[in-house]
Amino acid sequence: xxxxxxxxxxxxxxxxxxxxxxxxxxxxxxxxxxxxxxxxxxxxxxxxxxxxxxxxxxxxxxxxxxxxxxxxxxxxxxxxxxxxxxxxxxxxxxxxxxxxxxxxxxxxxxxxxxxxxxxxxxxxxxxxxxxxxxxxxxxxxxxxxxxxxxxxxxxxxxxxxxxxxxxxxxxxxxxxxxxxxxxxxxxxxxxxxxxxxxxxxxxxxxxxxxxxxxxxxxxxxxxxxxxxxxxxxxxxxxxxxxxxxxxxxxxxxxxxxxxxxxxxxxxxxxxxxxxxxxxxxxxxxxxxxxxxxxxxxxxxxxxxxxxxxxxxxxxxxxxxxxxxxxxxxxxxxxxxxxxxxxxxxxxxxxxxxxxxxxxxxxxxxxxxxxxxxxxxxxxxxxxxxxxxxxxxxxxxxxxxxxxxxxxxxxxxxxxxxxxxxxx
Amino acid sequence: xxxxxxxxxxxxxxxxxxxxxxxxxxxxxxxxxxxxxxxxxxxxxxxxxxxxxxxxxxxxxxxxxxxxxxxxxxxxxxxxxxxxxxxxxxxxxxxxxxxxxxxxxxxxxxxxxxxxxxxxxxxxxxxxxxxxxxxxxxxxxxxxxxxxxxxxxxxxxxxxxxxxxxxxxxxxxxxxxxxxxxxxxxxxxxxxxxxxxxxxxxxxxxxxxxxxxxxxxxxxxxxxxxxxxxxxxxxxxxxxxxxxxxxxxxxxxxxxxxxxxxxxxxxxxxxxxxxxxxxxxxxxxxxxxxxxxxxxxxxxxxxxxxxxxxxxxxxxxxxxxxxxxxxxxxxxxxxxxxxxxxxxxxxxxxxxxxxxxxxxxxxxxxxxxxxxxxxxxxxxxxxxxxxxxxxxxxxxxxxxxxxxxxxxxxxxxxxxx
Numbered sequence: 025x026x027x028x029x030x031x032x033x034x035x036x037x038x039x040x041x042x043x044x045x046x047x048x049x050x051x052x053x054x055x056x057x058x059x060x061x062x063x064x065x066x067x068x069x070x071x072x073x074x075x076x077x078x079x080x081x082x083x084x085x086x087x088x089x090x091x092x093x094x095x096x097x098x099x100x101x102x103x104x105x106x107x108x109x110x111x112x113x114x115x116x117x118x119x120x121x122x123x124x125x126x127x128x129x130x131x132x133x134x135x136x137x138x139x140x141x142x143x144x145x146x147x148x149x150x151x152x153x154x155x156x157x158x159x160x161x162x163x164x165x166x167x168x169x170x171x172x173x174x175x176x177x178x179x180x181x182x183x184x185x186x187x188x189x190x191x192x193x194x195x196x197x198x199x200x201x202x203x204x205x206x207x208x209x210x211x212x213x214x215x216x217x218x219x220x221x222x223x224x225x226x227x228x229x230x231x232x233x234x235x236x237x238x239x240x241x242x243x244x245x246x247x248x249x250x251x252x253x254x255x256x257x258x259x260x261x262x263x264x265x266x267x268x269x270x271x272x273x274x275x276x277x278x279x280x281x282x283x284x285x286x287x288x289x290x291x292x293x294x295x296x297x298x299x300x301x302x303x304x305x306x307x308x309x310x311x312x313x314x315x316x317x318x319x320x321x322x323x324x325x326x327x328x329x330x331x332x333x334x335x336x337x338x339x340x341x342x343x344x345x346x347x348x349x350x351x352x353x354x355x356x357x358x359x360x361x362x363x364x365x366x367x368x369x370x371x372x373x374x375x376x377x378x379x380x381x382x383x384x385x386x387x388x389x390x391x392x393x394x395x396x397x398x399x400x401x402x403x404x405x406x407x408x409x410x411x412x413x414x415x416x417x418x419x420x421x422x423x424x425x426x427x428x429x430x431x432x433x434x435x436x437x438x439x440x441x442x443x444x445x446x447x
Numbered sequence: 448x449x450x451x452x453x454x455x456x457x458x459x460x461x462x463x464x465x466x467x468x469x470x471x472x473x474x475x476x477x478x479x480x481x482x483x484x485x486x487x488x489x490x491x492x493x494x495x496x497x498x499x500x501x502x503x504x505x506x507x508x509x510x511x512x513x514x515x516x517x518x519x520x521x522x523x524x525x526x527x528x529x530x531x532x533x534x535x536x537x538x539x540x541x542x543x544x545x546x547x548x549x550x551x552x553x554x555x556x557x558x559x560x561x562x563x564x565x566x567x568x569x570x571x572x573x574x575x576x577x578x579x580x581x582x583x584x585x586x587x588x589x590x591x592x593x594x595x596x597x598x599x600x601x602x603x604x605x606x607x608x609x610x611x612x613x614x615x616x617x618x619x620x621x622x623x624x625x626x627x628x629x630x631x632x633x634x635x636x637x638x639x640x641x642x643x644x645x646x647x648x649x650x651x652x653x654x655x656x657x658x659x660x661x662x663x664x665x666x667x668x669x670x671x672x673x674x675x676x677x678x679x680x681x682x683x684x685x686x687x688x689x690x691x692x693x694x695x696x697x698x699x700x701x702x703x704x705x706x707x708x709x710x711x712x713x714x715x716x717x718x719x720x721x722x723x724x725x726x727x728x729x730x731x732x733x734x735x736x737x738x739x740x741x742x743x744x745x746x747x748x749x750x751x752x753x754x755x756x757x758x759x760x761x762x763x764x765x766x767x768x769x770x771x772x773x774x775x776x777x778x779x780x781x782x783x784x785x786x787x788x789x790x791x792x793x794x795x796x797x798x799x800x801x802x803x804x805x806x807x808x809x810x811x812x813x814x815x816x817x818x819x820x821x822x823x824x825x826x827x828x829x830x831x832x833x834x835x836x837x838x839x840x841x842x843x844x845x846x847x848x849x850x851x852x853x854x855x856x857x858x859x860x861x862x863x864x
Contacts, residue, residue, distance in 0.1 A: 031469050072665035075616065075652065077512045104648055175619070179513055182615065182746075183652040211542060215513065215620040228510035228665045230680040239667055239676055246668040305753070309619070312749035316742065 046250070053250040061086065065253075066246050069170065072224055075183035076176045080122075080169050088140050089124070095184075097122055097166040099141055106189050108430045113153075113164045114185050115146045116177040117196035120326050120400055121168030123407060129346050129398045131267050135339050136394060136403045143404035145196065148411035156415075157426035165190075173200045174306035175214040181313060190319050191425065194414060195310065198325040199400040201303050202366065205296050206358040212299040214306065278348070280357040289354040296358060300366050304373050311379040322380045322418055324410075325367050327387050329399040330359040338394035347399040382417045384410060484687075491687040506683070507607065510664070514616035515657060518606050526563070526575040533621075535560055535603040537578055544626045549862055551590070551601045552622050553583045554614045555633035557838060558763050559605035564834035566783055568704050572776045573831060573840045580841035582633065585848035594863035602627075610637045611743040612651040618747065623754060628862065630751055631851060633761040635800065636837040638740050642733045643795040649736040651743070703787075713785055717794040726791040733795055737803055741810050748816040757858055759817045761851060762804050764824050766836045767796045775831030784836040819854040821847065 057065045069089075073079040082095045092098045106112055115121050123145065125138030141147060150164035167185055169176070174197050181193065204217050226238040244251035277284050285293060307323050314321045329344055336344060348356050367383040374381035387409055388395040395406035402410070415422070507527075511517040518533040532540045544550055553559050559582060563575030578584060587601035604622055606613070611634055618630065641651065663675035681688040714721055722730060744760050751758040766781050773781065785793050804820045811818035824846055825832040832843035839847065852859070 028469055071662075074510070074515045074658065074661045074665075075513060178619065179616065182612070187648075187650045187652070211624075213624050215624070224512055224665065225509075227667065227676075228661065229683075230664065230676055231683040235680060239673075243667040243672060246666075308753050309750055312753055313746055316745045316749055 050248055050250045053248075053253050057249045057253065066249060068246070072227070073183075074228075076169075076172075076179035077224065078169065078171075079180070079184070088138050090141055094188075097141060097144065097168065098146070102163070102165055102188055104188065107161060110161045110163055111153075111192070111425050112188060112190045113149070113162065113192040113194060114167045114188070114190045115149075115164065115194045115196060116172070116180060116185065117168045117324075117326070118172045118200045119168070119170040120199070120402060121145060121196040122166060122170050123168070123402075124170055125397045125401055129343055130263070132339050132342055132346070135343075135397050138397070139402070139404045139407055143407060145407045145411045145414070148408045149414055152411060152415055153422060157422060160426050160430070168196070171200060173197070173204060173214055174303065174310065178306065178310050178313065181310065186317060186319075192320045192322070192418070192421075193310075193314055194322045194324060194418075195307075196324045196326050196410070198303075198363070198366070199328055201306075202328075202359065202363055203355070205299050205302065206292075206355060206362070208296060208299055210295050212296075212302050214302065279360065280348070280353045282357070284353050285357060293354060293358060293362075297362055297365075300362060300369060303366055304369050307370065307379065307381075308373070308377050311377060315378075320380075320418075320421055322382055322414065323370065323374075324382045324384055324414065325363075325370060326400065326410075327384050327395075327402075328359055328363060329396050330356050331363050331385050332388055332395075333386060334388040334391050334395060337392060340394055340396055343396055343398055351399070380417065382413065384413055387413055488685055488687045491685075491690050495686050495690065510661060511616075511620075513620040514606070514609070514613045515661070516606065516608075516613075517617065517621070526577050527561070528578055532625075535578060535581065535605070536583070540600070540602055540625055542624060545598065548598045548600055549590075549629070550625060550627045551583075551586065551599065551629040551631065552604045552625070552627040553586070553601060553631050553633065554609075554618065554622070555605040555761075555763075556609045556637050557605070557607040558636070559583075559633040560603065560607050561605075561844060562607050562838055564780075564838055566780060566835045568701075569776050569779050569783065572780070572834050575834075576839070576841045576844055580844055582844045582847045582851070585845045586851055589848060589852050590859060594859060597863050605633070608637060610634070610641060610651060611740065611747065615743065615747050615750065618750060623750075623756075627756050629757045629759065629855070629858075630747075631759045631761060631855075632744075632747065633763050633847075635762045635803070636765060638743075639796065639800055639803065640792070642736050642740065643729070643792060643799070645732050645736045647732060649732070649739060651739065713782065715785070716797065717785075717790045719794070721790050722794060726794075729791060730795060730799075734799055734802075737799060737806060740803060741806055744807065744816065744818075745810070745814055748814060752815075757817075757855070759819060759851065759855055760807065760811070761819045761821055761847075761854075762800075762807060763837060764822050764832075764847075765796055765800060766833045767793055768800055768822050769825055769832075770823065771825040771828050771832060774829060777831055777833055780833055780835055788836070817854065819851065821850055824850050 067083045067085075068081055069084050070078040071081045080091050080095045080097065082091050082093050084091050089097060090099060092101045094102045096102055123139040123141075123143070125135070129135065144166055146164045146166035146168075150162055153162035153164065165188070167180065169180065172180070174195070177195055177197065185193065201214070204214060205212055208217065223238055223242070226235045227242065230236075230239065241255070245255055282290070310323075311321055329340070329347055364385065367385055370381045371383065388406060391406070391409060393405050394403055395409070397403060505521045505523075506519055507522050508516045509519045518529050518535065520529050520531050520533045522529050527535055528537060530536045530539045534540055561576040561578075561581035561583075564572045566572065581603055583601045583603035583605075587599055590599035590601065602625070604617065606617065609617070611632070614632055614634070622630065638651070642649065646653070660675060663672045664679060667673070667676065678692075682692055719727070748758055748760075766777065766784060771777075801822065804822060807818045808820065810816075825843060828843070828846060830842055831840055832846070834840055
């Protein structure tokens, strides 16, 4: 054999060996992952979106969650055409509305399991409505997206939800926006503080070698169970280091007072307090958009562990302590003082602007069971309580809708303009 | 000399072992190819810089998180220059508005932006307006001349190919942070085209070609993603690839132009009977979705109203509808519009566009927004106004600015006081 051919064969043999090794490792990783998770772990929970930064992935499913073909968390699909007797209620918001477990405190033993599709706020509300008002078919659709804030709810409403002709839209928000406001610079602009902004730009507008790196990382995560597992392992190591750092047994002041904040934190707090109206403004924008289509709305301010007066049970005392340790004094003091102030602002603004507001900060105050799985995510039992509160808040409107004759399936805008215009 | 160094290399290779010499030859070839490509890339960059006067690798637009795409702040060429905020304007637009300033934002698509002709093959068509020849520029000049007590900033925030739903997204995500006093939307043609091509369940946010490309890039999976990414990345990084892609596009366009330049007879005006059965059905679907335009205007108006921003919704002119005396290349442009866009488009614009104007006129009075129907703006203009079916000459931009000024003159005067 000629030496050149021999060299080429050696090179080819080595390449084939490496490829075979990786293929074998990938196969083993897929088998292990499938055995552990019972699904294809390469499907992410969210996909990047061109109108709302990210959205839920219709192909995602795990032991607790299943999204339908339209990307809503629901077992049944949601057709574009609404049946004449149906009343459609969409729930928008972040991870609490969507119904996931708090992933920040994963190391807390005996924490309740996250809600299944049949244990979310939307599910309980739908079940209750169909039981109470059987003259109509009530569809309560969970359009929440983890980590969403109000401006993304608005974008999702415009780009996705309104095409399904909702009769009601219920927004369950507060914590994600409040966290943004508490970490905001002087001029808070929700559109400027997207955590996934960097990856988005590197992928959508690729340029430079950073884009190649981000592409490789994302593509491999999607295509290879081995790369996915490695990335998860690195992330877990990082989380473990973070947990170790924040688990130091320092004495904690409870409650946190103004004097406990540093001068820098006090300055930051004042800046955040001045930005609270940004939340009310977004609520007004959503209300104005829904009013164009004559959609009824309800804005729910979700509960938070730092502001609850409920007796802490189960793992809640640990969760409460971890929240304070990991989030720090500014966060705890900010939530304890500014979150109720935000509720007051919305309570005052609602009758003036014409939207409905429901403050659920005290929703669990009389509850004996565990409600929280971290500082804001909820147990199935707590989801049921929130659903009951929403039902109480809209009882009159629901009763009226149940007694009204079924409308045609046209959007509220079309029905209204048909009366006033002739084209 | 070259032969000598080659001999030297042969000699060196002889001294080394065979595998090493093979590796060296491979490395030598790789280096030679890389050097060749680098040389060609360098030459391409020099030529492009000389021809365009800017870095062609900077695209005019960037994919956006809320509005699908937006203007690229780094873009500039011989006609257009964007400021750091991505608006077509020579001066920057700071977040803070000076107390005496009145801010007017112009939204819309390529006509509001001031884009060039879509029919570059028509010789003698006027060139694209420069930054100081756009509607926004003329409006700013007029306002500052008439009401010098205030400083009027007219900011061109239009983005080529945008439609109303994207303007709403841009308004929410970018424009409102600059505290505008007025927002003027100049639209009609792009949305009307989308409505004329609408499916039964028309939705401006529906999945389109750009959605497919976006998903390939932003949610990478499969080899199609790698291909799309490589194409976009190379276009951005290499002037050579950029030039080759442009050349390929131009070839495709030339073939299209050749196909549509046939000199067969054209029926004018197009009547209902000239449409095929499929076109008549499609026309019916489009007509049924006119209200979606009105609905989007109401949404924008509702958002502006919350911030007490005065809005004006302008329906832009179209060459199919104008009654102006045709001048310059306009007769040819009108004919090409008919040939390239087809009967459904021409008939749809001729009949549905005025109907849309009537609907907006009526709805504006009910919903409380200002509407300006500028379909007839150029009816008395003797010089060339159009550079294709909707894009305008600098002179036409000036006329548009005057009409907009007239529509809001009472409000401007009150604001100046």
